[in-house]
Amino acid sequence: MTSTAISPSPVSTNSLLWADNLHKRFILHAQGGICLPVLKGTSLKVKPGECVILQGPSGSGKSTFMRSLYANYRVDSGAIWVKHGENRIDLTQCQPHELMAIRQKTIGYVSQFLRVIPRVPALEVAAEPLMELGLEAAAARDNVRSLFRRLNLPERLWSLSPTTFSGGEKQRLNIARAFSVDFPILLLDEPTAALDAANREVVIELIEEKKARGCALIGIFHDEQVWQRVGNRVLTFGREDETALGESHE
Numbered sequence: 001m002t003s004t005a006i007s008p009s010p011v012s013t014n015s016l017l018w019a020d021n022l023h024k025r026f027i028l029h030a031q032g033g034i035c036l037p038v039l040k041g042t043s044l045k046v047k048p049g050e051c052v053i054l055q056g057p058s059g060s061g062k063s064t065f066m067r068s069l070y071a072n073y074r075v076d077s078g079a080i081w082v083k084h085g086e087n088r089i090d091l092t093q094c095q096p097h098e099l100m101a102i103r104q105k106t107i108g109y110v111s112q113f114l115r116v117i118p119r120v121p122a123l124e125v126a127a128e129p130l131m132e133l134g135l136e137a138a139a140a141r142d143n144v145r146s147l148f149r150r151l152n153l154p155e156r157l158w159s160l161s162p163t164t165f166s167g168g169e170k171q172r173l174n175i176a177r178a179f180s181v182d183f184p185i186l187l188l189d190e191p192t193a194a195l196d197a198a199n200r201e202v203v204i205e206l207i208e209e210k211k212a213r214g215c216a217l218i219g220i221f222h223d224e225q226v227w228q229r230v231g232n233r234v235l236t237f238g239r240e241d242e243t244a245l246g247e248s249h250e
Contacts, residue, residue, distance in 0.1 A: 015045040015083075016184050016216040017069070022078035024064055038064045039075065044235055046185070048214035051207065053227045056237030062220050065237070066189055069218065070109050071099055082106055082185060104132055108183035110191045114170045116162050123148075123158045126177040133181065140180075147176040151202055167194040179206050186210060188219035192226050204229055 024039040038061045046052050054062040067073045069080060071091045080091040084106045089098065103109075108129075116125050123141055126148070130140035148158060151172040157165065162173050171194045178186065188207075192200045200223070207230045210217060221227035227234075 015047050017046045018081040019044045019069060020079045020081065022065070022068060022080070023076045024068060024073060025076060039068065046216040046218060048216055049211050050232045051211055051217040051219060051230050053231040053234045054218065054220045054237065055234050060237035062237050063189065066187055066218065066220060070107060070187055106183060107185045107187065108178040108181055109187045110174050110178045111189050112193065114162060114174050118163050119161050121159045122162050122173055125162055126173055126180065129177060129181050143180050144176055147180055151176060152199055168196070168199070171195060172199065175203060175206070179210070184215060186215055186217045188217060190220055190222065192221065192223055200226060
């Protein structure tokens with residue numbers, strides 16, 4: 001059965017992700033039905049090997065846009081096309097099982113929050129996405145151990161539940177979990193916020209490696225030194241325009 005989310009003809013773009021004219025508002029029912037329009041026609045195309053930085057003041061819609069790209073939020077109108085295998089699929093029209101498959105193989109997400117089952121060791125938490133793709137458990141764990149070492153996550157923590165970890169330790173686990181899979185698209189929500197300078201440098205290296213392999217990345221970074229190094233373009237919220245890094249607005 002053909003999904004209604006699949007484009008009947010190829011979308012005329014070589015982008016891996018294309019957000020087209022997204023609108024999203026929130027209704028505050030507890031406050032008399034106040035309507036807060038957050039996304040007002042936001043569009044973005046991201047090609048292989050690009051990292052687009054989302055900027056704007058607090059409340060301007062950056063996080064709403066990011067969560068909409070992962071389909072955590074359903075937009076009111078617009079389309080979010082992603083290249084999933086040989087198809088281009090509109091996330092706004094996906095069935096739940098289709099969305100699960102896309103999240104498993106196509107779109108990775110490093111959020112600011114890590115939610116895990118208590119008592120599950122950190123090594124198993126990070127290796128889970130690889131094992132879900134069919135990689136043998138031993139190989140998945142070896143892959144994750146390598147990332148843990150690069151991210152300077154102490155070996156004594158690997159067998160412990162992440163519920164005991166500090167903010168920076170949880171963030172490094174989150175990064176290892178997402179970066180272990182060769183996702184064509186990666187969403188990064190403040191991946192370096194809780195990290196020291198040495199580990200920020202490691203994350204920059206990991207992002208550059210993903211770009212070199214053709215991954216399309218969208219990121220929120222408040223550390224200007226980080227986004228200036230990894231970003232190719234900036235999408236500014238509250239103004240809804242793009243700037244290539246190195247350019248300035250007149």
